[in-house]
Amino acid sequence: MKVPISWLKEYVDFDASPEELANKLTFSGTEVESIQTIGGDYKGVVVGEIKTIEKHAGADNLLICQVNNGREDLQVVCGARNFNVGDKAPFAMVGAKLPNGMEILERKVRGVLSRGMLCAEDELALSDDHGGIMLVSRDIPAGTPFSEVAGPPETVFGIEITWNRPDCLSIIGMAREIAALFGTKLKLPSVDFMERGEPVDVMAEVDLQDAEGCPRYTARVLTDIRLKPSPQWMQRRLTLCGVRPINNVVDITNYVLLECGQPLHAFDYELLRDHKIIVRRGFSGERMSTLDGVERQTLDKAVLIADPVRPVALAGIMGGAGSEINDNTRNVLLESAYFNPPDIRRTSSKLGLSTESSYRFERGVDIGGVDWASRRAAALMVEHADAVAAQGVIDVYPGKQENRKIKCRFSRVRSVLGVDVPDEQIVGIMKFLELQVAGHEKDHCIVEVPTFRPDLQIEADLVEEVARINGLDKVAAVVPQAKVVVDADDSVTRAVIACRSNLTGLGLMEIMNYSFLSEQLLNAVSTVDIDSRVVLPNPVSSDYSVMRNSLIPHMVDTLGRNLAHQVDNAALFEIGKVFLKAADSSISEENHICVGLMGKAGRVGLSQRRPVVSEEIFLWIKGIVESLAAAQHVDDVVFKTAEHAGMEKGWAAVIEAAGKPCGILGVVKPEIRKKWRMIEPIAIAEINAAVFVSNIFRQVQLKPIPVYPAVSRDVAMVVNESVRHEDVIKIIKKAAPRELTGVELFDIFRSEQIGACRKSMAYSLTYRSLERTLTDEDANRYHEAIKDALKNELKAEIREGK
């Protein structure tokens, strides 16, 4: 909201610079966001008359004008073309300095001498308008100093009013705050005027059918109006507040809106059938055209102002076309009313139509001040539009209520704030805020809340008033005391933090993507999941239209985008929620862990040039998952071959923990990678975090450190290609005595000598007893048994050598 300081000063006396005032307001809860100076001293700027206009021979877009400054004609080159011969405009002469700092010099423009400048509004710091030069009335003599036309410079605050303070959405409301802050009295303008017309109830009728939507409606009638421009001072104030002047009647309603925050509406009295106003709800299917020329169709249940045949206004939001003030208007019915905030909000939101009026009504105007505003506007119309006011007012006020009374306990104020405010100070603050102190007892007072403060409902609201007027700088920062809530448990969060630390310890970098993504990105990875997708009904854009049901699409995309930035190795992880829609449309959330590898991420040391093959990258990511599982104390993790829509066939495995699937890993399909121009394989794992964080705080139970030496034996064997490591392990474990404490695959190789579709696998086995030192004979005996089992069950050809 824009607030010119000169206007404030009409209602409240204070002695402070704009900066001091802004500071005081900001620290009492009314944030001053900007302090703007409009206009300037305009030295060297006069009203110039345009005498001739010619085209510039050297430039199509320039004009050459002779401009009279009251004494002589001066040649000026001008880029604008929004004027004619005889027009008058602010003319900055050579030597002038404009508010924006520009100095006017005599200069040549494309070879033509230019001795001054015709100014646009922005160059004069009057507005942001640079649409052409500013034109002033032709009645003003050339040579008049422009400062006389523009008036002195003005300081205008840009103020942010919080939602709970509709009373501050006006100059008087702000003045009331300032009066409280400076401890001075608010001065209200006079609303007295002569009522020379007929009694109003003879001239008009109000039928208020909807007391819920409209708890108060007033109407005045003003006749014999002469439409003309409003007075200069009023136009200037409107302009400073960003409202365009139109004519005296419209300007007066806007002026009173800005002044006291009460939206008014002026109907052309003659265009109201039977001079009758009906306040009612819209019917289903009813429609009307609003002032902006738009046909509004969904008026069902909206509060409407109607005459006996048609709606004439969308109550509290916008007038209707066909009943508004026009060039022929002579008689006016002036509406001032209070509309129910939720109703206005609903209609405004449904129609997507927000106005200065609806903005105030939906926050709540001063129901007690409705008639004051009407009188104020009527008085201004009598004075500035030659209006004849009808006698009296139609004031239908079914929603009238007694003012709310709130008990304010002094000790409560002090204990909530932690500030030692004296009783008298509390009572004083209430009075400064124009709250009536109805009773002042030993330990409390009773505050009667005026209608302009609908936000004050309970004692806590009064505590806030004391806090902000007394000053929050009085609140000391008490050194905090640690305090333990014994049964609180945040172990899951700590387990996730541990998981994150383990992943970074494994050399992975954490990424973070949005919870929503485009359908296109989801489809790029898979479309088998469509039924589980939660689609947003009102996304910000199609890029963020579906909640993610997997972290994999974002991971692929992140790797791909990094590759496009020439980052060709990456080891990334993300921990985040996925959202899944069930068959009954209910939505569930799961925390997932996703790991993604690209390039030589798993290769340490040299030989970086050797391309990464699928086998390598698969084993790296499997290694990460195994390490993470170990670090998170997840036992019994097994990997089983699986199919996955996003993974290459044969290169995907499902991760099982305690016999239940909890994730997937694998090498991403080439046709998916291709969309990001990723040529080398990338690997991704996705794990349900719940399984991986549930066990981390398990207590370690120390096992004895072995005291007897271990004996190790190697076995190398040639087997068919189809034999898997897991098969070998299974057989070894079955055949081994309990002294077998370790099995490690240490080599695989293939060669012509071994033969096609065959491979040599070499394992190192460790035997150790907890009770004695094993002899070579013991070890040999165990080892032979294992070799026999491998021979028999795998058709393995044992390679003897060691």
Place this chain on the structure above:
Amino acid sequence: MTLDEIDKIKEEGLRECDAVKTLPELEAVRIKYIGRNGFLPQIMKGLKDVSPDERSEYGRIANEFKNRVGSALDLKKAELAAGGAANGESTFDYSMPGIWRGLGAKHPISSIIEETIRIFGRLGFTVAEGPDVETGYHNFEALNTPAHHPSLDNTDTFWLETGELLRTQTSPVQIRVMEGRKPPVRIITPGRCYRRDTTDATHSANFHQVEGLYVDRNVSLADLKGTLAYFAREMMGPGVDVRFRPHFFPFTEPSVEADFTCHVCGGKGCRVCKNSGWIEIAGAGMVDPRVFKKVGYDSEEFTGYAFGMGIERIAMIKYGINDIRFLYENDARFLQQFV
């Protein structure tokens, strides 16, 4: 062989190993001590003559012999192979890059969240979390936000087909915790929130907040200020102070906005703080009695404070990130800087 003898042979072996100057000499030492006919097989053979109750100790000593002498030989071999002793000077290129897998990095948003948990953890706050998909009741109504408040509009809030919504703040977690237990409550609630903002340098439709709630007997605004002042110094550095400005939030009364001293200029005024010396960080206040009423707390017996802060904002200010979008672009060149 007695245990003492084994020990003595071990010491000799280590000394001899240390003294050798060439690889052939070293090989001779190896054969002597752990070769097929050396000391080690003899020692192992001796095991069977040892009485059962001495066997464990004998085994341990034998094992130690094998390990100590073996590793001394390996080390010496590496040393000689590198040429150090042979030529009197090393040709090893110590300037080659070290080889070990590098450390990863936490995302700056995670780092700020974890740091916040740590700071408040010292004061006895525990973490509470809740769903991202919330009910209108928990996100708005229970927090004293009237049904016609603009934040409920579907221009501001992501409403879902189920009638639920994506939470616009982590405050619903406070409600859920209070619904579930009696005071005292001392929690912080980090988490992801959503608002229908068009993304630009300072706005993101998907963002993170951490809120705090303390409900107990005799909690005051002064306690809140002290707690936030402690957090400010721990998070942003010594000398960072807190000031309050009055504000409005539906769920607190009084409501304040908390500014921290600009840690860049120390309060003198700079580009980061727009010359004010202060940076707006948190919204806070005393829990509105109307909220307590919703969760069945007696606001005469208990008072409480609540506060909320944007994680992205803290990360941006702390790390000098000037565009919120960097936090979600996941450019490795950005993330790497947080190792």
